[in-house]
Amino acid sequence: MANILIVAEQSGGELKKGTLAAVQLANQLGGGFDVLVVGSGVGGVATALQGYGAGKIYVADDAVFGNYLAQPFKAATVAAAEASGAKFIVSTAGTFGKDFLPRVAGAIGAGMVADCVGLAEGGLFKRPMYAGNIIATVKANTERVVISVRASEFDNASPVGGESPIEALSVDVGDVAARFVSFDATESERPELTEADVVVSGGRGLKDGPTFWNVMNPLADVFSAAVGATRAVVDSWDEVPNDMQVGQTGKVVAPKLYVAVAISGAIQHLAGMKNSKTIVAINKDAEAPIFQVADYGLVADAFQAVPEFIEKVKAAR
């Protein structure tokens, strides 16, 4: 019996770091946690999680979970929740958790706290609304509660040693009227947006797709950074894939350093990056709203400023 069940997020047998933010939330909630790993060939994910203090690690390893579909993942989670007796069922608030966790909530009659950014006195939860312009404190009135965790708001839990026991979980997924067809992965050698220490993002001021990359690639190289973009950019330029969008309706990041290049700073964009530790903005318009959240603002033409910035960063190290 554990108080909490964490559903690990993994991709191709690799643990996603956001899962460790969920562990951090579980540690704050207290009362002990179990973990569920779902997928096909995910033994390594279970092993990677053994040193984090879980009471038990349930593994649903089966070909039916090889490609993600909401209903089978929901079925596995419900089965693990029964086995563990957990009151709280927790996973990450990326497109993974957002897709199947509401179904888990519906299936077990739980309320769902979406995008949890913290806990509050008296067993309450904090979550953003209105693109992060409001933080709501909410109460869950149900016996069991489903929570998706906004990973950028929590540190990654550190290993505590020990070796959590692993237990195979068999799941009846039932009939599913959905079928996986294909996955078109965004290929990138760079760190993932939500996991990177430094994020450099470009906006519509960078003219077009090829120019975007000509400016942003060398900048990303010098910081070993992930590259992000605004919605204006991913919507208009084919060379910049959708999953690079930072913002209310894209990814939420909080790196140590965020460099915004030729980005105006619309509220929907700020919602995805304003909790970064240090923000640098380069924009030729001194009135651009991005300067209201930037620690260091440089009013300049990006095409001249960025190459010079790169050279001087190299020299300063």
Place this chain on the structure above:
Amino acid sequence: MKILVAFKRVIDPDARIKLTADRSGVDTDSVEYKANPFCENALEEALQIAEEHDGEVVLVSAGGPDIDKTIRAGLALGAERAIRVEIEDTVLDSDLAARVFAAVYKEEEPDIFFFGKQAIDSDNNQCGQLVAEYLGLPQACFASEVVIDDDGEVATVTREVDGGLETIALTLPAVITADLRLNTPRFAKLPDIMKAGRKTIDVMDLDDLDIEDTALKIELVSLEEPSARQAGVKVGSIDELVDKLKNEARAL
């Protein structure tokens, strides 16, 4: 083919959001209301599918009479009729909204039930998924492309997910939630706006839908504005920027 679209009224996405003086709610004094942008994408997709497959598009919205204006705007875009479920959004949570929509589904029995992926006010991103669960239907969330086969039996949907684009095939009936890149919503033409005034908005209440349990699973307790980020400084040169990053922020 019949298509239901959950169409929500929200505060203008570009409005400056602030709390009322007593901090009990969001200040709505001089704000404009609009359709939730994701719901506009959902409606547009439904209209395109209906045009191609000889279908009917029905809007469904939960709220008081003051949302009729937004519903009429949706009717002007080409939906044939609408259902408004009479309940104030102050006594709704995502779960009760979903149970309302699931009940409407049972009355209407559509082939596709479209939602926006999230409402840009409460940003919950869960109604569509909950409805799919309550009805035992397959779901495709965060859709950026929807293709319906000639027989109108299978929807092949591309989903925008972290790490790329995933395509799945759903046997209808199914729930689909729309992302912003699904399409570009059309604008209403003047004659259609006139015609929309004469289209039907059926009003139902929770009794009509046999919903007795109105307890909220998630309850708002209090609201706050996040502490504003300290505005920083403008640097005069790149040398100054690099110096501050190195010696002040220690970010290099």
